[in-house]
Amino acid sequence: MSELPDGWVQIALGEALQIQKGKKPIGLGPKGDDRLVPYINISAFETKLVKEYAPEQDVPHCEPSDTLLVWDGARAGLAGRGIGGFIGSTLARLTSDLADPSYIYYFVHSNYGYLNTHTKGVGIPHIDPIVLAEIAFPLPPSGEQTRIVAKLEELLSDLDAGVAELKAAQKKLVHYRQSLLKAAVEGVLTAEWRTQHIPTETGAQLLERILTERRVRWETKQLVKFKEQGKTPPKDWQKKYPEPMQPDTTDLPELPEGWVWASVDQVAEVFLGKMLDKTKHTSGEKLAYLRNVNVRWGSIEIDDVYEMFFNIDELERYGLIAGDVLVCEGGEPGRAAICRKEHERFKYQKALHRVRMFNLYEPELLVAFLEFVAQTGRLAKTFTGSTINHFTKESFVALCIPLPAMAEQRMIVEHIAAEIRNISDQESAIGLSLKQSTAQRQNILRAAFAGQLVPQDPNDESASALLESIRAERVEREKQPKIRKTKQQKEIAAMVSKLIHVLAEEGDWVSAQEAFRRCGVADGALTDQIEGLYAELRALDKAGRLAVEAVTDAQGRKLHDRLKLLPT
Structure with a gap:
């Protein structure tokens, strides 16, 4: 720590603090005639909402002027303002007879990162009391503490107001993105465009073409198989063509004129990736593959990929080409992103669906629709699993998607891309401002505890005199006889x-x-x-x-x- 101003003194934080660990009271329950004292557990500490109360009893109690410190758990070291009531067992009450309560709060709060990364305990982290006690504590004169606290509250209040505005803007962008997707997949985004453009092929006609090409692809594959096997195609072999699942439009909204509902099975080819089994897959070519954690909404992250063996006959089956859409089967089911040219070197695991649409449905429109129905909760109705959700292939291929004309699909995608870029730019600017606010907060606190935030007053009693007086009082208290029972x-x-x-x-x-x-x-x-x-x-x-x-x-x-x- 840099040199302190005249009148200040540096001591160990342990000398300035009195620490009282919380304890769970008995008789907890809803507020009632015999339960009137709030119970401040970790939930009440974080939300400021008290849900449990207890009868009066002899357990640690907190006042609003105290500092509460998370003592146990992942957020150990986080300080907050006190709330009147009994203190939960994972919290501790910090008070001081040397320093202003708010000065203590701001100082401990500014040391969260240090305390949180210097905990003890193997499973559940706990505050290390030695680490806490040994933190160097700059003690100003009592009068200057008051001035520092007043200035901190003025500056941080303004900063908090700015942060609140930035977070409100973030929420507005989220809502705007939801509105954008809704307008895109329901045809509102291109309503004016449709009045000025008559497509040469409607959605219904496009669907007929898609289904025709789907059958042609199947027949071509069958003929290749017959040829590879040296067989002559049997009579009526075309009748074995698996018809795609028909769309169930029950309870679905009405689409604009020229649009139709289609099932994913009608417009796309859907395959699940390869099952990872290290005991069986021990030969072939070892290749990088994508998992559901690599697939985010609208993007594929490739900085954390694994490898497994693929046989030569699996390379095409689990291969990727630009324009394929990868959709999460588990994790966050339905989360989707489009493969680009740089992703063609990867294969994909069973936790992902590969969707290939053969240039007859815009992949960006499918991703937008999946994100929209995921946000509205409509997609969740198709999931299976009681504890872990899964978006099975059976559920996916049955999903109904809107099918506009190709020209309108391209226009929708163009609009979405432009607006998403605008949203991303604004999100980046807000994120940068939030980072700057965090840095500014740290600078303000650093200046406060270095004596650079407010001017010194030579008339203030020095901190060393205050410390000497408090130490003497403590010695005298220790000399007092123990109180007998009355x-x-x-x-x-x-x-x-x-x-x-x-x-x-x-x-x-x-x-x-x-x-x-x-x-x-x-x-x-x-x-x-x-x-x-x-x-x-x-x-x-x-x-x-x-x-x-x-x-x-x-x-x-x-x-x-x-x-x-x-x-x-």
């Missing part, structure tokens, strides 16, 4: 011991509310009494003497807890 505390202890007898006498399940009532704790009871009883419950639970079970209604909503004393 009369009220003795009464609580007696009441607590009675709880064991109440549970033993019942010998079976009893509601917590009824057990407390028999112990003399009812409406209007002292908070210390309630906390004492809950402390006893935790002790019994830890000793294996207590069973606690939630009682729910028919909808599974928790009503209350019931208790039972277990034998020793």
